[in-house]
Amino acid sequence: MLDQKKYENKSDEEIVKMTIENSDYYFYLTKRYEGKLLRYIQRISGVSEEVGHDILQEVFLKVYQNLLSFDFKLKFSSWIYRIARNTAISYWRKNKKDWNNFYLEDNEKLKNSLEAQGNMEKELLRKINAENVKKIMGELKPVHREVLTLKFLEDKNYEEISDIIKKPIGTVATLIFRAKKDFRAVLDKVKIDLE
Amino acid sequence: MEDVSKKVLKEIKEKRVVMTPKWHFAVFKILTFFLLGLLLLLGVFIFSLIYHLIFNFELGGIMGRNFSAQMIIRGLPYFWFLVLGIAIILWVLEFLKTSFGYKIKTGFVVFSLIFITFIFGFGLYSLGTGEILENFMENNFPTYGNIVKTPKSFWLQPEKGLLSGKIVNLNEEIENLTIKDWEEKSWEVNYAGAVILKGVVLKNRKKVKIIGKENGDCCFEAEEIRAWPREKWGNSDEDSD
Numbered sequence: 001m002l003d004q005k006k007y008e009n010k011s012d013e014e015i016v017k018m019t020i021e022n023s024d025y026y027f028y029l030t031k032r033y034e035g036k037l038l039r040y041i042q043r044i045s046g047v048s049e050e051v052g053h054d055i056l057q058e059v060f061l062k063v064y065q066n067l068l069s070f071d072f073k074l075k076f077s078s079w080i081y082r083i084a085r086n087t088a089i090s091y092w093r094k095n096k097k098d099w100n101n102f103y104l105e106d107n108e109k110l111k112n113s114l115e116a117q118g119n120m121e122k123e124l125l126r127k128i129n130a131e132n133v134k135k136i137m138g139e140l141k142p143v144h145r146e147v148l149t150l151k152f153l154e155d156k157n158y159e160e161i162s163d164i165i166k167k168p169i170g171t172v173a174t175l176i177f178r179a180k181k182d183f184r185a186v187l188d189k190v191k192i193d194l195e
Numbered sequence: 196m197e198d199v200s201k202k203v204l205k206e207i208k209e210k211r212v213v214m215t216p217k218w219h220f221a222v223f224k225i226l227t228f229f230l231l232g233l234l235l236l237l238g239v240f241i242f243s244l245i246y247h248l249i250f251n252f253e254l255g256g257i258m259g260r261n262f263s264a265q266m267i268i269r270g271l272p273y274f275w276f277l278v279l280g281i282a283i284i285l286w287v288l289e290f291l292k293t294s295f296g297y298k299i300k301t302g303f304v305v306f307s308l309i310f311i312t313f314i315f316g317f318g319l320y321s322l323g324t325g326e327i328l329e330n331f332m333e334n335n336f337p338t339y340g341n342i343v344k345t346p347k348s349f350w351l352q353p354e355k356g357l358l359s360g361k362i363v364n365l366n367e368e369i370e371n372l373t374i375k376d377w378e379e380k381s382w383e384v385n386y387a388g389a390v391i392l393k394g395v396v397l398k399n400r401k402k403v404k405i406i407g408k409e410n411g412d413c414c415f416e417a418e419e420i421r422a423w424p425r426e427k428w429g430n431s432d433e434d435s436d
Contacts, residue, residue: 057202162298
């Protein structure tokens with residue numbers, strides 16, 4: 001098997017070019033995105049790890065088949081996330097499962113990110129535990145849950161989110177604003193339950 | 196945790212999965228832009244036709260008459276508004292799917308598209324394209340008149356006080372003229388006391404439109420006579436000698 005460490009410093013775009021010449025190099029690309037995309041798929045579609053793997057496999061095959069359409073003006077990560085998003089959404093629409101999976105370890109990261117933004121009171125955020133975060137995220141509109149996931153859990157900037165969900169940057173900013181407001185509204189409701 | 200990467204690589208090799216060739220995407224891109232161009236052109240042509248229909252109605256000119264508001268509302272080319280609306284929606288949806296389209300705000304895209312088709316549509320209308328399309332539709336689609344209120348059908352509503360057709364006989368002494376409408380029906384029109392607008396020549400074979408009142412079967416009392424717009428293409432407003 002090819003040496004993974006040897007290609008660690010290569011950019012995604014360089015590995016794409018290498019893959020076009022020799023499909024074996026595709027392994028490095030998929031290895032790089034395996035973990036991130038699996039978590040992302042589960043976060044936005046709420047599927048189990050097993051189903052997540054199936055979706056991920058489908059995503060990687062689609063990416064490979066469409067590799068020659070990749071526009072190098074775009075970031076590869078945005079492009080692969082876009083394909084993952086579309087595939088996960090298609091699966092979720094076909095199967096219409098309840099959104100009930102959220103990584104518990106994301107709780108701290110999400111809380112810290114929202115706190116750093118200054119939108120939520122520290123006191124309030126400290127009271128919510130992982131289950132509450134899961135409950136709050138479950139009650140958000142899918143589009144709000146999606147942008148919060150991309151911004152605060154996937155650490156994407158506005159331009160990347162715009163390229164992933166194919167909406168103008170201005171719209172992305174508005175969606176994030178509304179998502180935080182939505183989160184706050186549900187958080188206030190949860191606070192009432194906590195009290 | 197299963198190694199998805201290894202599974203994928205194995206599947207690519209075993210099932211000989213190939214990358215879709217570049218020309219596929221190039222063809223798709225060309226077809227997309229061709230479709231966008233076609234829809235844009237369709238929008239421009241439809242606008243020119245809508246201008247032709249609405250300006251020929253002289254809608255502003257019949258305000259204040261009986262039933263005028265109703266007639267205007269009924270006379271609008273809703274069919275073409277609908278087709279235009281569908282063309283615009285399709286254009287916007289396809290445009291937003293392109294590699295740069297999604298970066299532009301949808302509202303701006305819609306506004307720009309409507310603005311461009313509005314302006315170019317007017318340009319084509321000035322060249323007579325609206326009239327050509329209108330004639331084409333009337334001549335080739337028998338049911339067209341049932342779907343769209345053409346200028347001829349709009350100006351042939353004697354029960355609502357609108358009449359039009361070609362002058363076949365003129366009696367200036369008693370201020371009476373005979374016209375044959377677009378359905379070949381003859382009407383005796385008394386125009387004593389009617390306002391004859393600028394540009395109207397009361398002469399045999401001239402086409403006119405008349406606002407007034409129906410007075411029994413085949414008789415009409417004119418209040419105003421207007422010239423039928425001179426056609427830029429096709430038939431002139433009178434038969435040639």
